Amino acid sequence: MRGLHADTGYLLYRLGLQSGRLFNNSLEEYGLRLRHYALLRYLATVEGALQRELSTRLGYDPSAIVSLVDDLQGLGLVERRPSPGDRRSRIVVLTDRGRDVLRDTDKAGRRVTDELLAPLDAADRDALHALLQRVADADQG
Template sequence: MATTEPIPDADRPGRTGFLLARAGGRAIRSLNRALEPFGLRSRHYTVLSASAARGGLSQRELGEILGVDPSAVVALVDDLERAGLVRRDPHPDDRRTRLVVVTAAGQVTLAETRELARRVDDGLLAALTPTERATLETLLERLTDPS
């Protein structure tokens, strides 16, 4: 069966998008597995991490950062609030918006899960040198944040 010849790269439109999708899927699944003991999933970690980093974000802002629909943010914050990891505080200037703030318990969980996330990334990117890894991250940032 002569089906294993290499395919010329020029003949693979959509290949970069496919590689991104496959790598992204693996990243999500790896982190989901690692977070299982905490009853959390990748998205929960990202909400927690982003909220802590910015010291309180509106759900709209979270949705933009995550690239997720506002209705999905509601469900994620519901989960985290039920687990006592975040609060929904009133916004000082706008009574429509609610600031998602990480609680003390959330900070503890975040510290623990950060270690897991670091290890998951290390695993995913094990084939790259530190320099290459930094290059990849820079290119990915530029992809989605052109300015």
């Protein structure tokens, strides 16, 4: 009979839990959770996004996006603005304060990654990242 650690899916699940726990702990001082960070990280790559786009891109339920954006707006990290193409719609944009916090949380994220991947050398880390990226990219298509 195979042990749990013989199952790649289970290992990914366990590491995901561990990573999420460590990441959330590192974000506590900012009043954030991993879901907030993901939204901020995405907004840093675009000039603004409709809430429905955030839901699609991040894979979160639309009602969760509303709550996350409300949280981040309350912290002054994002703001809602009228959409240039449709005055009835609002886009969510990262504020300057949001960029500063994101820069700080990126450092915390690198520390978490370093802790999780401590048993791997740089080449193994690069290989693991490339493989995980391939799987993630295939999931998007």
